Amino acid sequence: MKNIIFYKYPKTLMNKGTGFLSGYSHSLNPYTGCTFGCSYCYVRQMPVSTFSKEEWGTWINIKMGAAELLQKELTRAKKKGKVTIFMSSSTDPYQPIELKEEVTRSLLKVVVENQPDFLFVQTRSPLVHRDIDLLLGLKDRVRVSMTIETDREDIRKHFTPNAPPISARLRTLKLLADAGVPTQATIAPVLPSTEAFPNELVKVTNRVCVDDYFMGDGSGGRRTNNLGISLMYEELGLAKWYNPTAYRVVYDRLRKVFAEDQVYLSQKGFLP
Numbered sequence: 001m002k003n004i005i006f007y008k009y010p011k012t013l014m015n016k017g018t019g020f021l022s023g024y025s026h027s028l029n030p031y032t033g034c035t036f037g038c039s040y041c042y043v044r045q046m047p048v049s050t051f052s053k054e055e056w057g058t059w060i061n062i063k064m065g066a067a068e069l070l071q072k073e074l075t076r077a078k079k080k081g082k083v084t085i086f087m088s089s090s091t092d093p094y095q096p097i098e099l100k101e102e103v104t105r106s107l108l109k110v111v112v113e114n115q116p117d118f119l120f121v122q123t124r125s126p127l128v129h130r131d132i133d134l135l136l137g138l139k140d141r142v143r144v145s146m147t148i149e150t151d152r153e154d155i156r157k158h159f160t161p162n163a164p165p166i167s168a169r170l171r172t173l174k175l176l177a178d179a180g181v182p183t184q185a186t187i188a189p190v191l192p193s194t195e196a197f198p199n200e201l202v203k204v205t206n207r208v209c210v211d212d213y214f215m216g217d218g219s220g221g222r223r224t225n226n227l228g229i230s231l232m233y234e235e236l237g238l239a240k241w242y243n244p245t246a247y248r249v250v251y252d253r254l255r256k257v258f259a260e261d262q263v264y265l266s267q268k269g270f271l272p
């Protein structure tokens with residue numbers, strides 16, 4: 001299906017970090033909307049989606065003039081104190097349209113020239129590798145967090161059919177780490193996975209964050225419940241994985257391979 005694309009000039013770009021992101025001074029979204037359209041995306045329940053006539057995952061709003069706006073806002077914010085930025089909270093900065101539009105790349109150029117104290121890049125896309133030159137310019141002021149919810153491709157296709165394959169994400173993390181970019185694998189939300197999952201992760205990163213709907217959807221799991229995600233587990237005969245204690249299975253498996261200070265839980269894994 002063809003996506004609906006809008007081009008708009010935003011009035012503001014950086015937003016105050018609040019709630020789950022209260023450890024950050026700002027969040028930064030290069031786009032509104034996200035064509036990965038993951039089934040469990042909590043943004044589906046937020047005004048940006050519920051006020052839209054189009055279904056979440058089918059439309060995207062490209063922010064025009066974003067780099068110029070960021071330059072002004074960043075300069076102003078840095079005069080007021082420490083600036084830590086989470087990119088992105090309600091879109092994926094490296095969704096497919098970024099290959100052509102390069103909004104995220106234009107923002108990274110600004111950030112490299114006028115560096116904040118820290119930038120956290122959250123994505124599930126191998127496209128982030130394109131910007132390795134810029135990410136290296138931020139040295140230890142950046143971390144790229146790659147969402148990898150499972151090692152099972154059948155599970156990935158069931159919950160996120162439009163997202164990139166797991167193998168490509170693992171490869172990207174390795175490329176970033178080998179180049180010297182600080183990374184993290186983010187198992188969020190925890191999806192059913194195999195016992196071998198930690199062995200795959202340890203080959204490509206030295207840090208993992210585990211989060212689930214109940215800790216991390218900003219409503220104790222209520223938003224996810226409203227989306228009817230439990231049915232998707234039942235369809236697979238894997239209802240036991242839709243449970244506030246299921247993350248423990250993955251956490252304990254990880255701890256057999258990773259040290260305690262390499263495995264983070266929920267919000268702690270996203271802090272600057």
Ligand code: SF4
Pocket residue numbers: 034035036037038040041042043089090091092124
């Ligand atoms: S990539 Fe992130 S923002 Fe985009 S649909 Fe999936 S969960 Fe939502």
